[in-house]
Amino acid sequence: MTDAARMPAIDDPDAIAGAAMSLYPESCRGTPRLLCLSENATYRVDLPDGGRRVLRVHRPGYHDADEIRSELAWLDSLRRDGIRAPVPVRGLDGEWLHHVAPPGVAGRHVVMFHWIAGTQPTADIDPASFARLGRITARLHRHSRQWSRPPGFRRRSWTHATMVGPDAPWGRWQEARGLDRTSHDVIARAVERIGGELADYGQGAERFGLIHADLRLANLLIEGEATHIIDFDDCGFSWFMQDLAAAISFFEDHPHMPRWIGHWIDGYEGIARVGQADLSILPALITQRRIQLMAWGASHAETAQVRSLGPCWNARSVALCRDYLAGRLARAIGR
Known part of the structure; x- marks a missing residue:
């Protein structure tokens, strides 16, 4: 040899x-x-x-x-x-x-x-554009519910365990930089409560199915009045409302977040129903997504995207968990 x-x-x-x-x-x-x-x-x-x-x-x-x-x-x-x-x-x-x-x-x-032409939106996106995204997402979900998947179809399930559990594919939130013991305890309490809420919400066919799973701003291209969804690499089985939680990824604490959510729901309901239980689970899903992104940031710390978040992003994530636990997040989004 x-x-x-x-x-x-x-x-x-x-x-x-x-x-x-x-x-x-x-x-x-x-x-x-x-x-x-x-x-x-x-x-x-x-x-x-x-x-x-x-x-x-x-x-x-x-x-x-x-x-x-x-x-x-x-x-x-x-x-x-x-x-x-x-x-x-x-x-x-x-x-x-x-x-x-x-x-x-x-x-x-x-x-x-x-190639798909278009411009990647930023946090300055017109909140009304989220109504368009809500309509597109509702069409995706309607197709998902009706589609007879081919034999051998297999995609990952994005559950509480695979998003924020110890063996989650995106990494462990415990390894996020700058967290002290108090911050760890706050996140751990949020994770426990989220798990309980999602267990009660359940995974019935009307709530859980094949979704895009990463419908954040970076995976959208805006071309005039058209919104293109790209990068289905993380598509899998999860709660349908997870696509809304993912839509505001990295910007869960942005001042426009409540308006974004309201417009998204308005657009979605033009095509598919959103029940009260679906609205009530949003704070848990949004907080869980932020914690999942903390884990992703820890395992991708040297990438330009993570560096662009700045040194305070993890601390703001802990603050979001506190808002969730205190009910302030639910009040902010009006759900």
Whole structure:
């Protein structure tokens, strides 16, 4: 055995992205440029004719091939039902999903998508745009409730345990930076109460099903009057109202949060009903999402997105937990 054969494969998503180009028709081959690094590495592919594609290089061990194919099957069904969704590009072999492993590089799954034009919204987004998002989300949920999923369909379930439990895929909130013993105790009490509320709320089919699960501002593109939802990589089974909690990710304590929620609900109810129990569970879901994001921040501390949150974000997260426990969050959103 040579020394090269003994060397462990390196993790190099840039090399994966470059090697993946040969899997696609000439018209889809270009220069991959890193757009963002989160769970996956996402690249903009600049084509010779001036067009663009998006290449998603999957994080190893996060989703297996069957889970990714299940995501793509849902996207295909959504488009057939007239709902805007990302469009994957078939490779030369006719497949959407490929596994790429250049010599000496640890292999990863890749999927190429057609480029979607638009601008990523910020916290300054017009609150009325949340009404549009609520309508889109209601259509997603209506499709989810009615869709007969294909055999072998498999996606992760986002439950209390998988979001804030000790073995949650996004990490442990206990490892968030800057938390003292008192802060730990506050979050732990919030987690316990949230678990009890969600157990009472239940997982009946009218409340729990296939959702996007990461409908935050970073996964929206605004183009004129159109709102495009992107990045279904975390889609899975959870509470339908979780998509509202995710919509305000990282901005749960923003002054406009109550207005955002009100507009979202108004838009949603134009298509699907929101019951009183669904409204009452929102403070628990919103707080749980914030705690989940604390865990994610701890496991992604060196990323630009986490650094952009600033040094006080975790402290503000603890304050949100206090507001939840004291009932102030429920009063703020009027639910």
